Amino acid sequence: MKNLNFLEKVVFFINSIAAFLLLLSYVLPNIPPKTFAILSVLSLGVPFLILLNVLFFVYWLLKIKKQLLLSLVVIAVGYFLFGSLYKFSNWEENDADSLSIMNYNVRLFNLYDWIEDDAIDKKLVDFVKNENPDVLCIQEYHEQESIDFSFYKYKYKKLDDKTKKIGQAIFSQYPIVNSGSVQFPKTANNAIFADIVKGKDTVRVYNLHLQSLRIDPRVQSLTTQNSEELIHGIGEAFKLQQNQTELFLKHKNQSPHKSIISGDFNNSAFSYVYKAIRGDMKDAFKQQGNGFGRTYNFKFFPLRIDFILVDKSWNVNSFKTYDVQYSDHFPILTKISF
The missing domain is CATH 1.10.287 (Helix Hairpins)
Known part of the structure; x- marks a missing residue:
């Protein structure tokens, strides 16, 4: 000094x-x-x-x-x-038997015109159709006539009991033989699952949406909002996330099948809930991701709050984060083999 x-x-x-x-x-x-x-x-x-x-x-x-x-x-x-915050690995095996999973928080398909583009809903569906993942997990799904995922053979949707329009969905090109919901109390967030059969394998796919933080990423909102109230609100949301994580893990631990966990955790890879949910599973981004892997459109620094976790015995062949702005989240896709 x-x-x-x-x-x-x-x-x-x-x-x-x-x-x-x-x-x-x-x-x-x-x-x-x-x-x-x-x-x-x-x-x-x-x-x-x-x-x-x-x-x-x-x-x-x-x-x-x-x-x-x-x-x-x-x-x-x-x-x-x-591990490193920034990843350099990103390669893919030529494996015709791989299973591709996409996770996407679609923000109600731009229902309230957050993005100034009247065709966002159509562009988003066309994007998914072009990428053609075997399994698609959607958070903040909204039932409406303009949304057509009929190119998927199988689906499971869990919509809010009151509105019957908002919830979560799993779409699959492979048969769904069992499905259900892990309901979280006093919130619209929840976890749903679908048991999907591919060849001789039955895989349980969870679509998990933990408690939202309700942070408006716009600069004018963050600079005018009371910082004490903001931090307190996030802290309370984290408490709810812990409760939801405990309910989810209790259900997952009783699963008769190996699992894929896809979802919006509303928290980072440095959090308590991420560590608890991940356990000994593989984080697809850490295995084969590239760059910062940001999944939320936060202006100040890269935030990765959407994840795909897979059983430790499976191979992660590739991982991709798409830079398409049809929501406040970015879609992610991984390909795995058993």
Whole structure:
């Protein structure tokens, strides 16, 4: 510190705070939100903290200062605990017997014109038809005449008991021999499942939608909203997510089949609920993803809150995140083989 000028001391002080918060965030997957709900909010900001510490590292590197070790060590610890935030792998085996699964939160097919395009619903359906995944899991599905997924042979939809229009859906090119819902109390969010037969294999596909955080990603909304209320609201949502995760895992642990979990977790890969749900399963993005893998259109830093998890005994052949803006989420697709 003696060799630093005043500005550099200020920078290092901010650097120390960022490094401490990032280090603190590494223990969050082990802390139930019910215990420290406010602290668990930090898990959403881990990608930002990583990028911030990278910038500090580069800053000190250019200045040839030993202070670069602070961020370097903290980032290295995170790499060994969670792997790289940015992925370079993305390859595909030529396997005709692979099963492709797409996950997509469609935001009610732009029902309330969030995107200024009257043809969003048609474009979204055409996109899915062109990509032609074997299994399609949709969150925030909305029943309407303009939505036609009749090119799928089999389907299971669970719509809200009151409106009979909004809910979740699983579409499949392979027979569905059993299906059902894991209802979450006092919320429109839930989990549905379908047992799908491909050849001699029966696979249980879960479509999971955990409690929404209700964050408006627009700059003007984030800057005008009361920060204390925002953090408190997210903390309460995380508590509900923990309850929903416990109900979901109780159901999954009784499944007679190996599972694929596809869904919008409304939380990051650095969270308690992600760690609990993933267990010993493979995260398809971590296996074969490329880039940051962001799945939510958040302007400030990449957020990956949509996931496809598969049984550890299966091979993940490829993974792709599509940069199409038909919703506030981006669709993801993986191909697996048994």
